[in-house]
Amino acid sequence: MTGQHQAREGKSTMTVTNPTGRRDAGLAAASAWGQTPGGAGPAGSPKAVRLRKRRKSNFEGGRGYVSEKDWRTPRVRFTMRTLHTVLLALLLVVGVGPMLLLAKFAITPTQDIIRTPLAIFPHGVALSNISIAWNEVQIRLYFMNTIWLAIGSWFVQMVVATTGGYVLSVLRPAWGKIVNGLVIATLFVPSVVLLVPLYLTVLNPPVIGTSLINNFLAVWLPAGASAFNVVLMTRFFDGLPREVFEAAKVDGASSFRLFWSVVLPMSKPILGVVSVFALITSWKDFLWPMLVLKDPTKQPLSVRLPAIASQTDLGVFLAALAISTLIPVIFFIAFQRLFLSGAGLGGAVKG
Amino acid sequence: MSAPGALRPTGNHQPGTDRRPRRRSLATWVQRGGLSSVLFALPVLIIFGVFSWWPIVRSIVMSFQKTNLIGTPTWVGWKNFEFVLTDPDLPKAILNTLYFALLALVFGYPLPLVTAVLISSVRRRKGLYSVLAYLPVVVPPVVAVLLWKFFYDGAPDGVFNTILGYVGLGPYAWLSDQSLAMPSLVLEATWAAAGGTVIIYLAALLSVPDELYDAAEVDGAGIWRRVWHVSMPQLRGVLLITFILQIIGTVQVFLEPYLFTGGGPAGATLTVLLMIYDYAFGRSLGGNYGAATALSVLLATFLAILSLVYFKLTSGWSKS
Numbered sequence: 001m002t003g004q005h006q007a008r009e010g011k012s013t014m015t016v017t018n019p020t021g022r023r024d025a026g027l028a029a030a031s032a033w034g035q036t037p038g039g040a041g042p043a044g045s046p047k048a049v050r051l052r053k054r055r056k057s058n059f060e061g062g063r064g065y066v067s068e069k070d071w072r073t074p075r076v077r078f079t080m081r082t083l084h085t086v087l088l089a090l091l092l093v094v095g096v097g098p099m100l101l102l103a104k105f106a107i108t109p110t111q112d113i114i115r116t117p118l119a120i121f122p123h124g125v126a127l128s129n130i131s132i133a134w135n136e137v138q139i140r141l142y143f144m145n146t147i148w149l150a151i152g153s154w155f156v157q158m159v160v161a162t163t164g165g166y167v168l169s170v171l172r173p174a175w176g177k178i179v180n181g182l183v184i185a186t187l188f189v190p191s192v193v194l195l196v197p198l199y200l201t202v203l204n205p206p207v208i209g210t211s212l213i214n215n216f217l218a219v220w221l222p223a224g225a226s227a228f229n230v231v232l233m234t235r236f237f238d239g240l241p242r243e244v245f246e247a248a249k250v251d252g253a254s255s256f257r258l259f260w261s262v263v264l265p266m267s268k269p270i271l272g273v274v275s276v277f278a279l280i281t282s283w284k285d286f287l288w289p290m291l292v293l294k295d296p297t298k299q300p301l302s303v304r305l306p307a308i309a310s311q312t313d314l315g316v317f318l319a320a321l322a323i324s325t326l327i328p329v330i331f332f333i334a335f336q337r338l339f340l341s342g343a344g345l346g347g348a349v350k351g
Numbered sequence: 352m353s354a355p356g357a358l359r360p361t362g363n364h365q366p367g368t369d370r371r372p373r374r375r376s377l378a379t380w381v382q383r384g385g386l387s388s389v390l391f392a393l394p395v396l397i398i399f400g401v402f403s404w405w406p407i408v409r410s411i412v413m414s415f416q417k418t419n420l421i422g423t424p425t426w427v428g429w430k431n432f433e434f435v436l437t438d439p440d441l442p443k444a445i446l447n448t449l450y451f452a453l454l455a456l457v458f459g460y461p462l463p464l465v466t467a468v469l470i471s472s473v474r475r476r477k478g479l480y481s482v483l484a485y486l487p488v489v490v491p492p493v494v495a496v497l498l499w500k501f502f503y504d505g506a507p508d509g510v511f512n513t514i515l516g517y518v519g520l521g522p523y524a525w526l527s528d529q530s531l532a533m534p535s536l537v538l539e540a541t542w543a544a545a546g547g548t549v550i551i552y553l554a555a556l557l558s559v560p561d562e563l564y565d566a567a568e569v570d571g572a573g574i575w576r577r578v579w580h581v582s583m584p585q586l587r588g589v590l591l592i593t594f595i596l597q598i599i600g601t602v603q604v605f606l607e608p609y610l611f612t613g614g615g616p617a618g619a620t621l622t623v624l625l626m627i628y629d630y631a632f633g634r635s636l637g638g639n640y641g642a643a644t645a646l647s648v649l650l651a652t653f654l655a656i657l658s659l660v661y662f663k664l665t666s667g668w669s670k671s
Contacts, residue, residue, distance in 0.1 A: 067568055071474075098498060167391045183399060189651065190599070193647045195627070197410045199632075200409075200418070201405065255388075283491055318498075321498055329486070336478070340482070
């Protein structure tokens with residue numbers, strides 16, 4: 001009942017916000033990879049030009065609630081500039097400040113971290129923190145585990161979301177509506193409900209017969225059951241020009257070829273958005289890997305870090321924290337447009 | 352595959368309109384793509400079936416059963432629910448969870464809105480502002496909690512106490528102080544989550560048509576009134592959704608109390624999810640899967656009723 005209601009709610013706003021949001025995401029992804037969207041499609045290039053213009057005006061321009069006339073008024077200009085400067089300063093302190101502190105702690109001797117946490121290197125730097133964390137505390141191992149978990153989860157999510165979206169949006173068998181409804185219904189079930197039964201399923205999975213505890217598959221496979229990904233894919237595929245599919249069919253393309261050589265190449269933007277979120281979500285995951293990966297040598301950083309907190313030298317521990325933050329932050333800076341358009345898109349789907 | 356495809360009118364979606372295949376043979380079914388549909392649907396059906404649909408059904412079944420890992424589950428009726436509802440810790444956990452959700456609204460609901468409204472009026476480098484606002488969201492939550500735990504050090508030379516010491520405040524005990532512990536958790540949770548909401552609002556604000564602002568300006572509305580009477584009504588739908596989504600999210604808070612305080616001091620940060628975790632996986636209790644699923648089913652039911660009531664109440668307000 002709630003589900004239905006929310007779905008309707010979502011749908012009504014969806015129709016308003018989705019086209020721009022999706023285009024946005026599309027372009028952002030394409031420009032991040034230096035490609036034009038829909039390169040495979042016949043209407044590829046002119047569309048790309050038009051979209052690029054729109055993107056630019058959407059992200060940077062737009063008059064907003066302060067008009068050009070207002071900006072020419074000294075009082076308004078002064079007020080707005082002051083507000084913006086204060087906001088920038090606050091964002092720097094609150095957003096970047098903790099990261100900078102962490103980076104500083106990572107190379108500060110433990111004694112200085114404890115006695116004078118805010119002083120700037122009173123007794124020199126301790127680069128050894130990082131090498132000790134990486135080698136002796138075995139952050140290296142947990143780091144690789146984290147990467148493996150992220151790549152596997154990403155792969156499973158991509159397979160499920162792309163094939164699922166393809167069936168629900170392009171092939172559309174008669175029973176597709178039921179599957180679609182069941183997928184969307186899971187969006188409204190809080191994940192805590194799944195925790196215990198999912199754990200027991202992994203403990204004693206069907207068909208396989210052996211427990212998946214301490215097996216990376218226990219993290220990879222459940223990650224694929226993301227309704228959000230399937231919905232995003234389906235909605236993106238819905239927006240692709242149907243004439244291209246028909247043309248491909250006339251040319252004798254099989255369903256598989258249509259999927260692999262037509263639909264997927266046209267969907268790079270959404271593939272980028274879903275990939276980025278799949279990787280980052282996996283990197284952040286804590287509770288589930290903690291439950292199913294009991295063997296410390298199999299655990300990712302997020303599970304290992306709290307466990308080693310008490311027996312590790314503070315400087316080394318903070319260096320370990322810094323190492324675990326580095327990859328997601330670099331990833332974010334590199335693909336920021338993808339992230340931000342994806343985050344806005346998330347709002348559009350939720351909203 | 353190709354011939355029937357070519358005969359179909361373009362842009363028409365087949366399954367609903369195509370009534371003939373009722374009597375078709377297996378061969379035509381395969382030729383029409385029935386088999387490939389099934390093959391392409393397999394990943395979704397298997398993964399969702401095993402790791403989503405079945406566990407959801409099973410959680411409801413399990414909440415009426417006594418399950419241990421060795422024997423077959425036995426039916427116990429409402430016993431698990433009775434056990435959970437009479438647990439002396441439950442009232443405190445519920446109150447704490449509601450307190451967390453309330454504080455999270457106070458700290459975290461207006462803040463992203465104000466930030467997004469301000470960022471949307473930045474003329475150049477909106478991107479820089481957005482990146483800075485979103486940065487905490489990409490920090491792994493475990494790292495964020497562990498780092499803040501260090502910041503919250505109660506000693507006079509802890510990071511926050513040092514900073515507050517500059518202005519003559521403190522030192523505070525933060526996480527080991529019964530009344531400060533929960534606000535401390537909420538502060539970190541807000542820091543970690545606000546950026547995502549800022550970006551959602553910003554996307555909505557930037558899609559408000561310029562013409563509306565032009566019209567308001569022509570009518571003599573100042574900047575403040577344009578924000579209040581043009582931007583806010585346009586954001587109403589998004590604001591309503593983020594409100595309930597935030598409540599649904601914060602009622603399920605687990606990571607912060609688990610890693611910061613483990614529910615302490617003296618149960619001051621024990622939340623409902625922490626109880627569920629303890630029933631099923633806790634060191635001292637543990638293994639009480641029936642109670643854990645019963646409590647999670649109760650929680651899910653509560654959230655479902657809450658959102659139903661919320662959407663009934665607000666359906667008149669959002670006209671998007």
